[in-house]
Amino acid sequence: MSGAAIAFSQVTKRFGSFTALDGITATVAAGETVVLCGPSGSGKSTLIRTVNRLETIDAGRVTAAGIDVNAPGTDLDALRRRIGFVFQQLNLFPHLRALDNVALPLIRVMGQRKGEAREKARALLARVGLSHRIANWPAELSGGEQQRVAIARTLALDPHIILFDEPTSALDPEMVGEVLEIIQGLAHDGRTIMCVTHEMGFARRVADRLWFMSGGRILEQAAPDAFFTAPRHELARQFLDKLLQH
Amino acid sequence: MIGTWDIFAQNWRYFLIGEYPAGALGGFALTVIIAVVCLILTFPSAVAVALARTSGIRWLAWPALGFVYLVRSVPLLMVIFWAYFLAPVILGFPIDPLVTLIAAICIYQTTYLSEVIRGGIEGLPKGQTEAARALGLGWVPVTFRVVLPQALYNVLPGMLNQFTMIIKESSLGAIISVSEVTFMAMRVNNVLITRPFQVFAILGIGYFILCFSLSKASEYLEQRIQRRRVASQPA
Numbered sequence: 001m002s003g004a005a006i007a008f009s010q011v012t013k014r015f016g017s018f019t020a021l022d023g024i025t026a027t028v029a030a031g032e033t034v035v036l037c038g039p040s041g042s043g044k045s046t047l048i049r050t051v052n053r054l055e056t057i058d059a060g061r062v063t064a065a066g067i068d069v070n071a072p073g074t075d076l077d078a079l080r081r082r083i084g085f086v087f088q089q090l091n092l093f094p095h096l097r098a099l100d101n102v103a104l105p106l107i108r109v110m111g112q113r114k115g116e117a118r119e120k121a122r123a124l125l126a127r128v129g130l131s132h133r134i135a136n137w138p139a140e141l142s143g144g145e146q147q148r149v150a151i152a153r154t155l156a157l158d159p160h161i162i163l164f165d166e167p168t169s170a171l172d173p174e175m176v177g178e179v180l181e182i183i184q185g186l187a188h189d190g191r192t193i194m195c196v197t198h199e200m201g202f203a204r205r206v207a208d209r210l211w212f213m214s215g216g217r218i219l220e221q222a223a224p225d226a227f228f229t230a231p232r233h234e235l236a237r238q239f240l241d242k243l244l245q246h
Numbered sequence: 247m248i249g250t251w252d253i254f255a256q257n258w259r260y261f262l263i264g265e266y267p268a269g270a271l272g273g274f275a276l277t278v279i280i281a282v283v284c285l286i287l288t289f290p291s292a293v294a295v296a297l298a299r300t301s302g303i304r305w306l307a308w309p310a311l312g313f314v315y316l317v318r319s320v321p322l323l324m325v326i327f328w329a330y331f332l333a334p335v336i337l338g339f340p341i342d343p344l345v346t347l348i349a350a351i352c353i354y355q356t357t358y359l360s361e362v363i364r365g366g367i368e369g370l371p372k373g374q375t376e377a378a379r380a381l382g383l384g385w386v387p388v389t390f391r392v393v394l395p396q397a398l399y400n401v402l403p404g405m406l407n408q409f410t411m412i413i414k415e416s417s418l419g420a421i422i423s424v425s426e427v428t429f430m431a432m433r434v435n436n437v438l439i440t441r442p443f444q445v446f447a448i449l450g451i452g453y454f455i456l457c458f459s460l461s462k463a464s465e466y467l468e469q470r471i472q473r474r475r476v477a478s479q480p481a
Binding site: 079087093153156157 | 371373374376377378379380381382383384387391392395396399
């Protein structure tokens, strides 16, 4: 399929007797921003983790950037260089300063020299508004700052596809905005983005499409306005009601 | 302990350097050399065994597991006897007792130290390797730039334990006539006959000084890293 950055075809994943992904077929167009929502345990995180093979699959096929992710001959490291991943748990390397967290992939993946890599890392940290924090250890940064460093680290390899796995769920409420703003900027950059989140305001502003998942299936794919005003699926309606009660 | 100082004053050369320069270097100096050589050899081999065990690759993990189980299940003294009596028969030429001792301690301590290091590797949050992998980092940078710097730091106290064990286990060399400090103390004792408490008090103080300085050195190292890094913690 031309124009598809990511394609899932009959993707199935089981953990023991639990079916996390139940024959998912869907595509994400190049440059598109898709927000995945749905109750916990519905398979959202598992689905985006199959895109760079942090999770293997039991059946079906995942294609990303034109590469069959699970084919035996796939160069996994090369694939992952083209796909950014931002974690809920932030996952900065605690033994490296902010600058070196960002410089590490530049040195060890791109083969850049240390000075050059640090220069670029500095620019990337400036881009996420952290020029004043480059010399700090991760433990000295707030959760929001850590996540911004993590995004800068992901951007170091200039991936065309970026996957966000609940990037703001581990953050204090006042820090959510600063992170979402950056993601919004990336979406406008023309990158392909899949983002799992419960921030429905963000989803409405930024998403080109929403996927509502439940029980390992995508029950509804819709433009945000359509989804929020008139969800077609009963479970989606219940899910939204619960979210909007608060 | 009457006369401890006198005994040391009369025999300090034996305690510190053995028969040197008339004979081979021995005593406390040799103990230090054995300990340092064993540390230098044991550390990388223990890291290698720990990496093999945590590799998830069967043909690497299983032999490493077998090695650890086997060696851990026998006393060190037996490993020394095996190396001392059996190795020359198998190899067909005699081996210096010093080499035998060093080899035995290294093999033995590799198992214990590798288990300590394995604990450090497996105790890291899974997100650390996932994040590194997701960046497209290969095995070498993931292991040496992300996993080991954190894992080794976290198990520094456990590693220190094993390092002091190495120093003390070198005393078993006395049994196969390696003229390290325990062997020299036994010889001094055999000459004096009636002063075992004093002689072995001197020996004990020697080991204490060595192990205590190592503890202090590692404490210093730990604090230095900690100052540099603040507390390493998953968010």
